[in-house]
Amino acid sequence: MAGSFCKGRFFSLFDYKTEKYIVAKNKKVGVLYRLFQLFVFGYIIGWVFISKKGYQETDEAIQSSVITKLKGVSITNTTESGLLVWGPEDYVIPPQGEAVLFVVTNFFETPNQKLGYCAESPKVLDGHCRDDKDCKKGKMVVAGHGGMSGRCLRKDENSTGTCEIYGWCPIEKTNRPQRPLLTNAENFTIYIKNFIKFPKFGFSKSNVLQTTDESYLRKCRYNEELHPYCPIFRLGDITRRAGFKFQDMDTFGGSIGIMIEWDCDLDKGDCHPRYYFTRLDISGCNKTLTTGFNFRHTRYFKNAAGESYRSLFKVYGVRFNIMVYGKAGAFSIVSTAISLAGGLALLGAGAFFCDLVLLYLIKKGEAYRERKFEGSR
Amino acid sequence: MAGSFCKGRFFSLFDYKTEKYIVAKNKKVGVLYRLFQLFVFGYIIGWVFISKKGYQETDEAIQSSVITKLKGVSITNTTESGLLVWGPEDYVIPPQGEAVLFVVTNFFETPNQKLGYCAESPKVLDGHCRDDKDCKKGKMVVAGHGGMSGRCLRKDENSTGTCEIYGWCPIEKTNRPQRPLLTNAENFTIYIKNFIKFPKFGFSKSNVLQTTDESYLRKCRYNEELHPYCPIFRLGDITRRAGFKFQDMDTFGGSIGIMIEWDCDLDKGDCHPRYYFTRLDISGCNKTLTTGFNFRHTRYFKNAAGESYRSLFKVYGVRFNIMVYGKAGAFSIVSTAISLAGGLALLGAGAFFCDLVLLYLIKKGEAYRERKFEGSR
């Protein structure tokens, strides 16, 4: 007896149990449910599988290396600096070819500054004075250029003057620049070498054509159709593609984002870089106070007597920020199963909703309720 | 006949089929299931929809541009360097206003180094010698300052000396600094201009007030309530908000993280920057050997004879690392459906668990099993 019981148990283990359904011959709810089913299958096939490629395992941990190199030369002529030749070693800051780089398009040099005493710039609010008492000796001028000596320098007794300071003299005379000095910066070219790896799939690629023709990379220019693997861009073209003229930003400076997107479908072997350009410092077309980009840097010298003097450069220019992102996908049975199950779970939600309609919203609901719930009374 | 069969088939296609349930008049399991349902609905509404905003499509691929500018000036007086004025062009490294920047708070200058022969620093273990044989000519001193000349320089024959090296002489005399030299670095201000874009929604914003009042950004200071769009911070305030005194890190240096978070709900038009500050080089409050941040940089000069000499600066200071992250969300019907279905899937798990209780854990389980599984015997 026990044996046959166990045997029965054992066999019933392999009996397939399937939910019992009752058929509600209600066309409205039936059509509603079928429509919902159609929608879900459409969603699974169209959205999850075709658009989102839910059958693929993806790797978003892209490893990327960016190297940049600029070419072009410009000559400027100013009263302060004389005739000056600017090569990439001068106008690219920092010069080491990073993914974030600044290209000088305008500058103002204050040469031969020495440590000493002179009047603070009248533009510094905290340096204004009417009296020596306003310039407390040793006090630093807030947002200014040095420490107060204790003297107030005025034209005459009734006017407002500025404190004398100890600092690098003469003080920089900043004026709003009128026009860019590196006039042909627009024609400089930037070579962007990007190398990516998707470690999960052991896949790596570069955005540069693997060629043995040495002269190709000297002469080519990027073109989406003709030269997609020649990553050399004219600066003027970059700003144009970002929706701006180079002239909009060469006087006061600006900031441009260069996005390189790698959206790789390794099943198809389809993995190409796409370039997007966007201006990063302006919203819409309203120019505001906060637009522009400049900073100061210095070159230090020593004279024969060992005294230090320096040239202070206020440089305006365009900052390029190269950002690489991407993902790679390849078929995976686990991803397929999860995507499928996730979609099918939606069917349950639809059945739940149709049940509510059937049992509570239509006239014969009470009858269906009794049939659906066996033993409810 | 075939027609009527097909017609039957066709109509039965639109019959709605709904699962048949049996009602188990067992209050314990019933209450258990209702509680579970309540929990799931609470979870869906409270967690998924209100807290996690599951009805929104999100964009986490934030594009960000950070520009920084420091203001403030300091004067130092040391025997090696004399009276020196430090402006942002000197104490910010690199000077180009990047998102990662270093502010000098302390330094040690070794001026007028020339290439030549001198004794290696006694601090370099590998440079110690008792004999000329310890200083093999041409060998580089590991972690030292130059190449050995072959001579061992000792006070007398019995003492331990250091090898003579060819290098930049005199060798830097490093001592543990006692106090910071840029004493008012705490009062320097940093202006952080951050511009973000969410490409999926075409939404962009800046953390700087769009004002026509030129003087606003000269005078304002950040204040969460009063001036949330004035991104100008005193360095001392930043370290204070990170939980440290500026004096904890101005002598030996340190590292501060400035996080800007944009958590944008575009449905409500609610998109504001929030600032978080954290010290990045210390855990808890235990100071260890590894704390501090310093590096060396040089300035090269040439004398009238064309010979090179240089100033070596060992600078200590605070590194600021500005990190921007964020996400934007906006209503999407697909996201709503997925979140809903995911939540409802939980109901199935609850029913599965209650079934187990009903069929196997309570006394009348056998009876329910027979009713639930039709035709099991």
Next chain:
Amino acid sequence: MAGSFCKGRFFSLFDYKTEKYIVAKNKKVGVLYRLFQLFVFGYIIGWVFISKKGYQETDEAIQSSVITKLKGVSITNTTESGLLVWGPEDYVIPPQGEAVLFVVTNFFETPNQKLGYCAESPKVLDGHCRDDKDCKKGKMVVAGHGGMSGRCLRKDENSTGTCEIYGWCPIEKTNRPQRPLLTNAENFTIYIKNFIKFPKFGFSKSNVLQTTDESYLRKCRYNEELHPYCPIFRLGDITRRAGFKFQDMDTFGGSIGIMIEWDCDLDKGDCHPRYYFTRLDISGCNKTLTTGFNFRHTRYFKNAAGESYRSLFKVYGVRFNIMVYGKAGAFSIVSTAISLAGGLALLGAGAFFCDLVLLYLIKKGEAYRERKFEGSR
């Protein structure tokens, strides 16, 4: 009556309703479904819970700070530069110890350049000329070194010459380098200090041993088993672990990625850094034109008369890019529930598939259909 009705309603609220199943005594489908169930439970336990740790809440927003410091010294001897000593302050660019750093292994100096007139380099295609008309005065030489003066410099009337330019003269004589000059760069060591924080869990850690033994970090070398918390690496070891010899990249330069991975299981208190090294500028082992890494930088001087002159350095070297990524996980009841429900949803998909087999693919399907769908006729 109404009271008893309501009471009935109220009690039926707590009746547990469970789906009615019909038992199909079909062993094939039964075994199929059981196998599927086994697969799903295996998937949930093995993949979701053990491999993916689905019971944990994770924090992927790792906050990281990287500081680097190099040690080592090298002496070079060239006709242009003479005997030169290179310390970290010279060969690390930029010197401030960032996560992206460049180590000079080879260089070519063009000393004493002055602004003036000289012949363009014959390597610049755009500077070639047969006639003064080819050198339009004031025109910039594309990818060249200056602006044309209007003269064509030729050996004799029939040969091709180069335009005279106004630029920094003499022009750099670039030749393909034959061998590296900083021969012992391989033995330089890099100290990588990484500090991470997982803000969600308030957990922070460093990759440096917290020791009071000052000499430990002077002498130790990284070793996965013996010294996992001594983050000091020989450059040669780094390239070797990336699968390349240092000699493969010291002449022309290269790019190495150093990945630090923190995969933390905070439940077990298991949180250690792991280091991975990969070459970022080469795919497979084919060397192409695009390999190598070099850039130019300058040092400016002024002579007694105030005239500027400069040294132009073309430096070749290895760029190290330190990338930190990681995640931390800790037990969370919500994550457990979601993972469980997601896995169980798969069961529904399996039942759906088995139903199709039972009802439409096996012989007795019609009979099962009638039993499953009550009232279908």
